[in-house]
Amino acid sequence: MTASVLSTATALSVPDFLAHWQGHRALTRRVIQAFPEEQLFTFSVGGMRPFGVQATEIHLVSAMTVDALHSGQWPAPDWAAGPTTQAELLREWDALSERLSQVGASTDPAFFSARHALPWGEMPGWVAAIYAIDNEIHHRAQGYVFLRALGLEPPAFYER
């Protein structure tokens, strides 16, 4: 295997990436549901933001990324916007998953290798896109600790 052949070999295809993302979205949805409504936006450990606030940030970053998949543009979201109740969060979550299915099916394959201007810097599309998933896994895992601290069993991590 020469370096030049390896450099263009595919690790994840675009459909792989989209399926991976949707699997994580389904798991995060179960974590949002696992919180008692009255604790989703109030309970915290170590002075961190409650999980509902973190999930709203995940939602805003994800919506920004889905929009960019469609338009190639990355306008900064209004971080003060977004759902503030469990029901509203789940409703907007489902709508975005549906929009990702639609937008994903017509993604420009050049999106991932092209460079993009984000509010926090210029980077290749794959770095910008996978950041949305990394950010989701990171904040969701903090929700796992909050659930444990509440004495609740979180959803299985390996189920997507």
Add this chain to the structure above:
Amino acid sequence: MTASVLSTATALSVPDFLAHWQGHRALTRRVIQAFPEEQLFTFSVGGMRPFGVQATEIHLVSAMTVDALHSGQWPAPDWAAGPTTQAELLREWDALSERLSQVGASTDPAFFSARHALPWGEMPGWVAAIYAIDNEIHHRAQGYVFLRALGLEPPAFYER
């Protein structure tokens, strides 16, 4: 864009995937270092495993995945093995990062699309490989909560 063209389009190339993994490994190393030695394998929130134990599991899953990148084989690790002190963990961490650099440069590109038999089921190589990164982000984020609960500032998530 027809569905057939999109289905073979690359989201992440093999070098992208390897760079992404090494970036996460560098961040997790900083999280391991951020714990006071005396709390790495003892401190916990909500009855969870201490971060040192979680980091050892990350290490064993990662070592298994690096070995598979080289051999295509996935023997179950000895989960009772692995480092038990901060210094030993950091030493084994660095050795594995170095091994990933070597093994990664000669990865068979067919690894990611081929199906593999893991101790927990059969799956495509990309699913098996990215699970190691997902598992790392997930457990590392729980370490972030433990650090906050200890009154310590974790490393910046977006720095790799």
